[in-house]
Amino acid sequence: MNAARQNRFNTIAAHGALILYTLIALFPVFVIVINSFKTRKAIFREPLALPSADSFSLIGYETVLKQGDFFLYFQNSMIVTIGSLFFILLFGAMAAFALAEYRFKGNTVMGLYLALGIMIPIRIGTVAILEMMVQTGLVNTLWALILVYTAQGLPLAVFILSEFMRQVSDDLKNAGRIDGLSEYRIFFSLVLPLVRPAMATVAVFNMIPIWNDLWFPLILAPAEEVKTLTLGSQVFIGQFVTDWNAVLSALSLAILPVMTLYVIFSRQLIRGITSGAVK
Amino acid sequence: MTALTLTNVCKSFGTVEVLKDIKLTVEDGEFVVFVGPSGCGKSTLLRVIAGLEDATSGTVDIGGTVVNHIPPAKRGIAMVFQSYALYPHLTVRDNMALGLKQEKQPKTVIDERVGKAVEMLDLGAYVDRRPSDLSGGQRQRVAIGRAIVREPKLFLFDEPLSNLDAALRMNTRIEIAELHRTLSASMIYVTHDQTEAMTLADKIVVLRDGQVEQVGSPMELYNNPANQFVAGFLGSPAMNFLHKAPLAIPKNGALGIRPEYLRVQKDGRIKGTVTHVERLGGDTNLLVSTAEQENLTVRIFGQDSTQVGECIQLDFDDQQSFAFDEHRQRIPA
Numbered sequence: 001m002n003a004a005r006q007n008r009f010n011t012i013a014a015h016g017a018l019i020l021y022t023l024i025a026l027f028p029v030f031v032i033v034i035n036s037f038k039t040r041k042a043i044f045r046e047p048l049a050l051p052s053a054d055s056f057s058l059i060g061y062e063t064v065l066k067q068g069d070f071f072l073y074f075q076n077s078m079i080v081t082i083g084s085l086f087f088i089l090l091f092g093a094m095a096a097f098a099l100a101e102y103r104f105k106g107n108t109v110m111g112l113y114l115a116l117g118i119m120i121p122i123r124i125g126t127v128a129i130l131e132m133m134v135q136t137g138l139v140n141t142l143w144a145l146i147l148v149y150t151a152q153g154l155p156l157a158v159f160i161l162s163e164f165m166r167q168v169s170d171d172l173k174n175a176g177r178i179d180g181l182s183e184y185r186i187f188f189s190l191v192l193p194l195v196r197p198a199m200a201t202v203a204v205f206n207m208i209p210i211w212n213d214l215w216f217p218l219i220l221a222p223a224e225e226v227k228t229l230t231l232g233s234q235v236f237i238g239q240f241v242t243d244w245n246a247v248l249s250a251l252s253l254a255i256l257p258v259m260t261l262y263v264i265f266s267r268q269l270i271r272g273i274t275s276g277a278v279k
Numbered sequence: 280m281t282a283l284t285l286t287n288v289c290k291s292f293g294t295v296e297v298l299k300d301i302k303l304t305v306e307d308g309e310f311v312v313f314v315g316p317s318g319c320g321k322s323t324l325l326r327v328i329a330g331l332e333d334a335t336s337g338t339v340d341i342g343g344t345v346v347n348h349i350p351p352a353k354r355g356i357a358m359v360f361q362s363y364a365l366y367p368h369l370t371v372r373d374n375m376a377l378g379l380k381q382e383k384q385p386k387t388v389i390d391e392r393v394g395k396a397v398e399m400l401d402l403g404a405y406v407d408r409r410p411s412d413l414s415g416g417q418r419q420r421v422a423i424g425r426a427i428v429r430e431p432k433l434f435l436f437d438e439p440l441s442n443l444d445a446a447l448r449m450n451t452r453i454e455i456a457e458l459h460r461t462l463s464a465s466m467i468y469v470t471h472d473q474t475e476a477m478t479l480a481d482k483i484v485v486l487r488d489g490q491v492e493q494v495g496s497p498m499e500l501y502n503n504p505a506n507q508f509v510a511g512f513l514g515s516p517a518m519n520f521l522h523k524a525p526l527a528i529p530k531n532g533a534l535g536i537r538p539e540y541l542r543v544q545k546d547g548r549i550k551g552t553v554t555h556v557e558r559l560g561g562d563t564n565l566l567v568s569t570a571e572q573e574n575l576t577v578r579i580f581g582q583d584s585t586q587v588g589e590c591i592q593l594d595f596d597d598q599q600s601f602a603f604d605e606h607r608q609r610i611p612a
Contacts, residue, residue: 171364171437174331179425180352180381193368 029255036060036248043244060245063236064253067246069224073232078257079142080228081210084149085203091150092157092202093165093195097187099158100165101173111162117155122148126219133220140223148216153206164198165191200268207265211258229254280307280343282433282465283328288337290320290327290489297323298489301337305433305467305482310459313469314476314512315486321469322437324486328467329435330354342432352381354433357426361438363418365410365425372397372406375425389428396424399461400454416447423458434466440475452478473513477501485509507607510535516564516576518601521549523571531605538564538578540599543585547594551575553587567591 034050035043042055049055064070099111122129129148130139138144168191176186192199217231233254236246283305290298297320305311313321326332328339330351338345346354357378365374372393379389397403400420410418419439426434439455440448456479459466470476476483477497485492485500485508493505497513504510510518519541520533528534541549543565554574555566563583567575577593585591602610 169362169364171360171362172366174326174329174351175358175360175364175366175425177331178329178351178356178358179378180350181377189368190366 032248033252033255036245036252038245040245043248057245060243060247060249061253063243063246064249067235069227070232070250070253072225073227073229074253074257076142076226077211077229077254080145080149081207081258081261083142083146084153084210085207087146087150088153088157088206089199089203092154093161093192093199094187095154095158096161096165097191099162100168111158114158115155117151118159122152123215126215130219138220140221140226142221142226144220145216145226145228148220149206149210149213153202153210156205157202160202161195161198164195168194196268200265203265204262204269207261208258211254281305281340282307282309282342283467284338284340285328286338286340288324288327288339289335290323290332291335296489298327298334301489301491303484303491303494305465307465308463310466310468310479310481311484312476312480312482313467313484313486314471314473315492316512317471319486320489321471321486323489325358325435325437325467325469328433329356329358352378355431356433356435357429357431358435358437359419359422359426359439361441363410363415363422363442365418365421367410370407370409371402371413371421371424374410374421375428378425378429392428392430393424396427399427399458400424415443416451419443419451420454423455427458427462432465434464436466436468438470439468440470440472455479473515477513483513485512504601505609507533507535507603507609510601510603510609514538516578519575520603521569521571521573521575523573529602529604529610532610533603533607535601535603536575536595536599538576539580540595541575541577541593542595543577543579543591544594545592547592549575549593551591551593553585553589553591556583556585556587558582565591567593 031047035047037051037057037060038049038055039057039059042049042051042057051057095114099107099114133139133144138147172190172194173186176190181190212230213228214230214234217228221227222231229250233247233250236243236250281304283303285301285303288298288301289296301324313324315321323332327334328341330339330346330349334347339347341354341356366377369377375393375396376389379392397406400423402417402420402424405413405417405421410421413421419442422439436455440451443451452475455468459479468475468479480497482494483497483500484494487508493500493509495503500509501513504513507520511520514537516538518535518537520535521528522533549569551567551569553565554568557564557566560582562581563579563585565577565579565583565585567577569575575593579585598612602612604610
């Protein structure tokens, strides 16, 4: 910021607001993490206290890890999330490229049709989806989840990416055509690297709802060997007894991978935002 | 041999006709410039020649082969774009080599041709850099290099100098002219800048609204424009058109006089007041409002002391004026 335009009061106010928001946003996460390291009694006695020598306990983590299948759940969630993101980005970008690049009859109608999914929640079709999955024998497979999440993520992906694809220089694509590159090479090696920030945005938007989803895993893939992490954590929540240590530990562990993914994508995101402004 | 023949080329986008019945020949080794105001279809015509757009009807013939159904890469052309359009992820050398690699040329041929182009364009110090590390002028030279290594039958330039600043534009213009002399290749060059058109072209094609207005050498068009549009488009400052008496003016037509053919003269036929003076050092432009409320530009060579508000009289030689009829066509003298 320019020193001449800097105003001490404004700076402090801005930082104050940001710090306050950060605290509010991080507070629930903080409570989950500290309580996951405490004994059951300590959790209820003083939920906001930090773990002390007395109250420190790893019992929750032990329960979770002993539960045995926890790593499997973890792996299932990872496969579903990454698989879905891969297909959303691949097919979303391809459809967006076609819509942005080629003139054909019904281009606009097709674009609107693909964007329609943004307005209609996919859960409305749950019964039909379940019937389809039963008929195709995909119930209790990870493919069922990957396919549903891909369908769920595509409309927004196409919508955002086609807008960015339009901004990629026509000259560049034409230079590729004159040099004899195929349309696939033009798409993968010229256009995709230039819309990377938009891809990261789409990935972040889609990643967290998929990772946290309970609805479709519960309906389409409740079997033990295909349970996702969110569904798996439900075993600790009972109608009468809830193993809070285990629940909090499982949730703390579940934060880690999604945070790692977020860090990877958000670097692209920030680079995308600043590259236009600073260059 | 002819490098390019266009026969009745038409192009429409939906119901909008962008190119109307274009007929044109480019001889081997000729430097042809398409010039016209923006939206006249000159870039579209270039893209049709390149194969980036399909002609709605008519044939495009490059070096004796009809190429209507041949993809751009196999037409024997190379193109230089206004925005350079370098591949951002490749080094200068790889940018130049990509087209040849796609043609499956042996590595020795690629190295030799890229080496020659690098030397010709003085890019030796930059071959391993990425386009983002180069200045605008250097990027455009790389883009030209990428075209040279293909050894095309026909070079296509799409307003290559529009993104460069004035000094660089002149240098690059001279480089392109030299390039044309060394390679003696056929080139088509699209621009809206008439200076580029006049200085580079063997043959200028003036386009308007998707139609060819006139084709000829720069001096032919300057001295002998076919219609009022061509007369007004070429020359800077632009030609003056008088529509009102006291002179002999064709009915509903116009009389065109180039600014440099007007002279200040005591008993001149045109009376007017100076409304503005542009002193350029080498010459002086007077903007004059005539007694009939028409605006004229007078170009005086050297420096001149005329002041704004002065009443002056102007005259010209009749054989240096151009008469146009009511359809804006030239009336032969």
